[in-house]
Amino acid sequence: MRATTSAAQHVRRGVVARRRNMATAAATAQHVHGQSGVDTDICGVPTLMTNSEAFVETLRVNGVKDVFGIVGSAFMDSLDLFPRAGIRFISVAHEQNAAHMADGYYRASGKTGTCIGQNGPGISNFVTGVAAAYWANSPMVVITPEAATLTKGHGGFQEVDQLPMFSTVCKEQVHVNNGARMAELTGLAYNASIRELGPVQLNIPRDFFYGQNTFTVPRPSVIEPTAGGENALQTAAEVIRGAKNPVIISGGGVVQSEGGVAAVVALAEALGAPVASTYLHNDSFPHDHPLSCGPLGYCGSKGAMTVVSEADVLICVGTRLGPFGTNPQYGFNYWPTDAKVVQVEIDPKRVGRVKALRQDDVGICGDAALAAKSLVARLAAGAEAAASATKAERFARINGHKTAWEEEVQQMLVANQAAADAEPDKLVPRQALRELEKAMPEDAMVATDIGNSCSVSNGFLKFKEPRSYFAAMTYGNCGYALPAVMGAKVACPDRPAVAYVGDGAWGMSLNETLTCTRENIPTTVVVFNNRQWGAEKKNQVLWFGDRYLGVQLEHPDGGFAGIAKAMGAEGVQVTKLEDVGPELQKACAAQKDGKTTIIEIMTTRELGDPFRRDAMKLPQRLLSKYQATNESAESATQQPIDLGKDAAPDYKGPGNWKF
Numbered sequence: 001m002r003a004t005t006s007a008a009q010h011v012r013r014g015v016v017a018r019r020r021n022m023a024t025a026a027a028t029a030q031h032v033h034g035q036s037g038v039d040t041d042i043c044g045v046p047t048l049m050t051n052s053e054a055f056v057e058t059l060r061v062n063g064v065k066d067v068f069g070i071v072g073s074a075f076m077d078s079l080d081l082f083p084r085a086g087i088r089f090i091s092v093a094h095e096q097n098a099a100h101m102a103d104g105y106y107r108a109s110g111k112t113g114t115c116i117g118q119n120g121p122g123i124s125n126f127v128t129g130v131a132a133a134y135w136a137n138s139p140m141v142v143i144t145p146e147a148a149t150l151t152k153g154h155g156g157f158q159e160v161d162q163l164p165m166f167s168t169v170c171k172e173q174v175h176v177n178n179g180a181r182m183a184e185l186t187g188l189a190y191n192a193s194i195r196e197l198g199p200v201q202l203n204i205p206r207d208f209f210y211g212q213n214t215f216t217v218p219r220p221s222v223i224e225p226t227a228g229g230e231n232a233l234q235t236a237a238e239v240i241r242g243a244k245n246p247v248i249i250s251g252g253g254v255v256q257s258e259g260g261v262a263a264v265v266a267l268a269e270a271l272g273a274p275v276a277s278t279y280l281h282n283d284s285f286p287h288d289h290p291l292s293c294g295p296l297g298y299c300g301s302k303g304a305m306t307v308v309s310e311a312d313v314l315i316c317v318g319t320r321l322g323p324f325g326t327n328p329q330y331g332f333n334y335w336p337t338d339a340k341v342v343q344v345e346i347d348p349k350r351v352g353r354v355k356a357l358r359q360d361d362v363g364i365c366g367d368a369a370l371a372a373k374s375l376v377a378r379l380a381a382g383a384e385a386a387a388s389a390t391k392a393e394r395f396a397r398i399n400g401h402k403t404a405w406e407e408e409v410q411q412m413l414v415a416n417q418a419a420a421d422a423e424p425d426k427l428v429p430r431q432a433l434r435e436l437e438k439a440m441p442e443d444a445m446v447a448t449d450i451g452n453s454c455s456v457s458n459g460f461l462k463f464k465e466p467r468s469y470f471a472a473m474t475y476g477n478c479g480y481a482l483p484a485v486m487g488a489k490v491a492c493p494d495r496p497a498v499a500y501v502g503d504g505a506w507g508m509s510l511n512e513t514l515t516c517t518r519e520n521i522p523t524t525v526v527v528f529n530n531r532q533w534g535a536e537k538k539n540q541v542l543w544f545g546d547r548y549l550g551v552q553l554e555h556p557d558g559g560f561a562g563i564a565k566a567m568g569a570e571g572v573q574v575t576k577l578e579d580v581g582p583e584l585q586k587a588c589a590a591q592k593d594g595k596t597t598i599i600e601i602m603t604t605r606e607l608g609d610p611f612r613r614d615a616m617k618l619p620q621r622l623l624s625k626y627q628a629t630n631e632s633a634e635s636a637t638q639q640p641i642d643l644g645k646d647a648a649p650d651y652k653g654p655g656n657w658k659f
């Protein structure tokens with residue numbers, strides 16, 4: 001009885017305080033980033049609530065509309081409130097994919113993604129997805145209900161230490177050490193995700209979802225980004241002013257920052273500077289802009305690499321200059337060692353970290369859009385840039401490099417015609433990729449997986465708008481693309497969502513086809529079926545004497561198209577080049593009717609360049625029993641020995657060793 005009375009008093013006090021606070025709420029609403037339209041009346045008002053109510057209300061005022069996960073008793077008391085708080089719970093097939101969905105959700109919308117799961121196994125299942133988001137710099141809150149405080153350490157049901165496993169893949173870890181701090185610490189996690197641009201863990205012992213306290217839900221607070229230090233910006237502007245051949249490299253930070261692409265376009269046009277995109281950030285500059293050169297890095301544009309190789313000043317905006325965007329490609333060490341580098345990077349830990357900055361280089365710790373705008377203003381304020389006089393001549397040279405590369409790509413499309421002729425019912429991967437490129441709807445969001453066909457697609461995916469391309473970034477895990485683009489589709493339901501996946505990797509995510517149909521997340525998946533774990537087989541082709549081990553795949557009759565149909569989606573097997581484009585367009589149009597389609601493209605076993613040439617060596621063994629595995633040269637053909645033929649055996653035991 002007494003408890004009830006005091007609860008009522010608290011509630012009454014809460015109401016009075018809330019009224020008093022309304023004027024303040026309106027005045028500071030503009031500081032709330034990305035959650036326009038969210039009713040934040042409750043913020044700052046001490047209110048008696050259950051711990052679950054405090055948790056859910058804090059999610060709500062942080063603009064959370066969608067949460068990905070798998071149901072579990074640990075957080076059921078809060079889950080029960082989601083619908084009334086306007087939060088959709090998207091029930092998935094595997095928690096790893098819930099994390100990828102939260103990642104894709106952010107990458108498409110700019111809004112922090114959220115995932116939740118059951119303590120123990122549900123949470124350890126998150127790890128791969130969170131690591132991928134960490135390397136994609138995607139803000140998300142990973143909510144990890146934990147074993148109860150009074151039993152933790154007893155080795156009870158579903159118990160695992162949940163903080164160490166995320167310690168290096170989250171930017172910040174927030175542990176709720178008392179139920180009364182539920183609102184404070186939940187709010188802190190959302191603020192941190194945006195500030196740190198990455199995943200933040202919110203670890204909540206499951207008993208803390210119960211109980212009641214007077215909570216003050218914090219108002220979301222976001223630190224305003226800045227262009228960078230005054231000295232660094234001015235020094236950079238002078239370096240750029242003196243450049244004869246400036247080249248811009250536009251990275252993921254440009255996609256992430258508000259107005260980033262427009263600011264880089266303005267900088268490029270002011271200087272007549274060509275723009276290359278960093279590795280797998282093909283949406284960081286409009287491909288149809290005359291100064292666009294295409295992507296750097298693995299399977300990227302040699303035209304862009306040639307342009308970069310000729311620069312005297314490289315203006316690298318919104319990038320940590322990771323190795324896969326600067327290492328040699330196509331045997332071409334294109335990074336100009338004597339060019340001056342200006343690097344704009346928002347994370348102070350990553351300025352000059354991967355590519356060291358030298359004496360004449362300039363590191364700017366700032367927001368990509370604001371820094372680019374500041375550079376444009378500083379250039380306009382002083383003497384004319386040296387590059388202004390040579391705009392036309394440089395433009396002609398850039399165009400020459402771009403055209404030369406396009407001609408080379410055209411040649412590569414037919415490089416293995418003999419093998420293609422030997423398998424007339426199979427498509428050459430690059431030819432299929434070109435058809436897909438031509439048919440891709442302009443506003444599509446495309447996610448790509450890890451594998452050979454997906455990597456080659458880097459050269460065949462072009463975008464006009466940012467937040468359109470979600471490749472599995474440097475974490476490089478197979479199984480990324482479908483769930484990532486599903487998250488993007490939830491955030492942007494009116495845009496076509498397309499995933500490119502290899503047949504091996506598809507085995508890791510095809511279970512989410514069930515989620516697409518059940519949760520009405522219409523998506524199109526293009527599966528490149530080459531009957532092999534191709535990217536890894538390429539290593540065995542080049543350096544291991546075509547001894548195939550663990551790389552050959554077989555699939556059931558009816559293939560993945562059949563499996564898709566059994567899961568309630570549309571499924572189609574494509575064996576003719578002329579069907580590729582129309583099938584993609586049909587599937588994207590069908591998304592408007594709520595349909596998910598798996599397009600299985602039957603390709604030859606042809607393989608593109610290897611991923612890790614930088615890390616591989618020809619084997620030289622020491623023990624006599626292994627001498628037969630020594631190799632002295634790369635494969636002369638560079639292609640699998642079963643290209644255009646029946647599958648070569650997987651050499652798993654002495655019975656079918658090659659020698």
Ligand SMILES: Cc1ncc(C[n+]2csc(CCOP(=O)(O)OP(=O)(O)O)c2C)c(N)n1
Nearest residue numbers: 451452453477478502503504505533534535
């Ligand atoms: C989770 C995970 N496991 C293993 C790997 C190693 N790996 C990289 S590419 C690849 C082969 C991918 O094969 P597939 O999806 O069929 O595409 P393909 O290369 O044949 O085009 C593998 C196994 C990885 N990157 N991620």
Ligand SMILES: [Mg+2]
Nearest residue numbers: 502503532534
């Ligand atoms: Mg494959």
